[in-house]
Amino acid sequence: MTGVQTCALPICSDLGQWDAALATLQCAELSTATQEPWASRIRYAYADVLANMGRNDEALKDYTFALQRNPKLASALMGRGIAKLRAGDMAGRTDIEEAERTKPGTTARFAKFGLMP
DSSP: OOHHHHHHHHHHHHTTOHHHHHHHHOSGGGGOOOOOHHHHHHHHHHHHHHHHTTOHHHHHHHHHHHHHHOTTOHHHHHHHHHHHHHTTOTTHHHHHHHHHHHSTTHHHHHHHTTOOO
16 A cells, blocks of 8 residues: 555545545555455455445455454454444354454444444
């Protein structure tokens, strides 16, 4: 991800410009098979934007992809848990509990942004 993309993403997200945020994240690194920690964070961010756009099924796939590379990424665990619950899958609670165990305070941080299970 370029420096411009890194700066543009939070601006687009904060303004609710989800299409722009999604376009910002569509980079070569998104489809990389690398195990580097940054790859899971890009996938998590992509999933988060998809979830905010109401594209829950796609978001679930990308949260899972991120977690395959970094199983302890608390934000991805929380996002996937919320997405599962939105889809009616009560197993989402397990992801949410694991996110809180992995990084205490994750639930409270998400609640500040109105993202609650």
